[in-house]
Amino acid sequence: MSLQVYNTFSGTKEVFQPLQPGRVRMYVCGPTVYNRVHIGNARPAVVFDTLYRLLKREYDDVIYARNITDIDDKIMKAARDQGEDIGVFSQRFAGAYAEDMAALNNLQPDVIPYATGHLPEMIAMVEFLIEKGHAYVAEGHVLFAVESMPEYGQLSRRSLDDMLAGARVEVAPYKKYAGDFVLWKPSRDDEPGWDSPWDRGRPGWHLECSAMIKKHLGDTIDIHGGGRDLTFPHHENERAQSCCANGVDFVRYWMHNGYVNINGEKMSKSLGNFRLVHDLLQQYPGEVLRFALLSAHYRSELNFSGELLDQAWRSLDTLYGFLRDVENIDAAAAELDGTAFLAALHDDLNTPVAISELHQMAKELNKTQASEKPQLKGALLRAGEMLGLLQQNPETWFQQARGGEEVSAEMIEQLIAERHQAKRDRNYARADEIREILKGKGVVLEDSREGTKWRRE
Structure with missing residues (x-):
């Protein structure tokens, strides 16, 4: 079965075909590093890490990039409140993010670009957009003119009027159209800033990803991932900038994971019901958190609760229990071609079905005759690896x-x-x-x- 993914742009499930045969380029929006990340931030990291593992199995040349946004108004405010240099401050939380994601068994992406390392590329892109009539300078700002792109709004399926009604946009007198968004903004003397043709300033959030993608992955990439909340305005604006600057289609497949709810209620900082990954790791192994995040289909909303985590822990106990029963048997090399497990992952990364197949494989391992156990054990471990699970020694698991x-x-x-x-x-x-x-x-x-x-x- 060929890999199929749901493309947000088309609104349908499509057979995945990379731009170049055997070669895949994937980008996922990473964190804005001004605090420890919550479990909602962890979901795209786990989802697209699982996709990355699958792609590496299917293709010889895969590059996965996940960025770090280390210049942003939220970071500036938090660093100022802490009385800390913004570079030191953002680096500290970038390190904390890397620790938390490693604890969830995420592989390290091939490229981890930092926004502040790409200012020349951002400035060059803005200059080109101005030259092509897609951006303009106004009172020290550079803004993207959304009306210059007839296809603007196609990703989020909104008209310009709908986008203005449903989004928080800064209505400023220097904008030609209220929905125009910032590419470059001026910085005060006491704020971080970089020299540019439009005086000292800093980039807009959307511009950062476009410039980093172009530098590291090219004008057109195969997959762009992130949370559903990023579809508009962030990804819509990324698409506008990149398509207009590069003159070609920007992304072949847009993939978005669903929201994480807490005890049936949407997780948000305003409600105070968010859960930091770091705090959860004090109570649960990272593998339990990962299992819980994969227990629902990535496009569905996930109700995150203590009951879900306890259930995930029990499920892992069951799987590791089967492995402990055969710990004296050497696993044979095994492939997953033709298995229901692999078919589930090929079907738009259907991890709930893949997990149920893990349990089925474990039960077969328990019942089968001795001569077949090495092959079945190898298959179970290989399937677990595809999900980032079951890679610990069973005794270590049970004794933690x-x-x-x-x-x-x-x-x-x-x-x-x-x-x-x-x-x-x-x-x-x-x-x-x-x-x-x-x-x-x-x-x-x-x-x-x-x-x-x-x-x-």
Whole structure:
């Protein structure tokens, strides 16, 4: 089955065909680094990391870029409030983002461009847009003239009047049309700024991505991803700038993931119901967060809750339990061609179905005869890798801390040794007491002929 993806631009599912055979270029909008990121920010990173893994399996030449926006009014305000140099401030949170995304088992993108490293490219693009009549200078600002592009609004399927009615646009007297957006804005003496033909200033947010994409991936890319909230105005404006500056179609497939809700309510900072990835990682392994984010189809809204996370943890316990049962069997090299698992991923990255196929593969591994277990184990591990899951040693998985436990692995091993000695001394009451003590601390003992294993629950 060929890979199919839902293209926001066409509003349909399409067979994916890269611009050049065997070569894929993908760009995903990254964070604006002025704080730790919330779980909604993590969803596109996990979704498109999973797509990246699939593309790398299918194509020989794949480049995935995910940017860092390190110049923005929000960053300027936050750094000023903290009394910190903006460069140091943004770098700190860029590092925090990288740590959080690595904890969710995301691969590092091939290219991580920073906005502040691309000012010459941005200025050159603005100059070209002015020259072609798509932008104009007004009171120290450079603005894109949306009426100069007849196709403006096609991505978000809005007319100019609809876009003005449904968006927060700055109505300024220097604009020729109220919907024109900023490419370059002046900076005060106490604000970060760069020299340009329009005096000292800084770029508009939309311009940054267009310039970085052109430099690192070319005039036309295969896939542009991000959250649904970016469709308008950010991606609509990116498309306008790039199509007008480059003279060719900008993106072949636009892909957008759905919103994350918290306990049935839309997550937002104004409501105070957002969850920082860093805080969640203090309570849950990153793999649990990743599993939860992949448990719904990427285009659907995801209701993020404690119940969802607990369910994800139990599911992973089940899968790792099957792997622990065959940990003494070496996995054979296995391919996934023709499997229902791979068919699910080819069908617009249908991760909920792919996860259900993981469970089916694990059950088959448990039931099959010994001669077939190496091949099935290899297939299960390979499928898990495609989703960024099941790559830990099962014993390590079951022995990791869960929540706010106080009992350490060393203490557990000491109590198990004491229990073994109590059994040798025929002090069965003490052996049972130790089992109950550990059970009360969330540690389950499993006795077998090979010895005693333990896991946290």
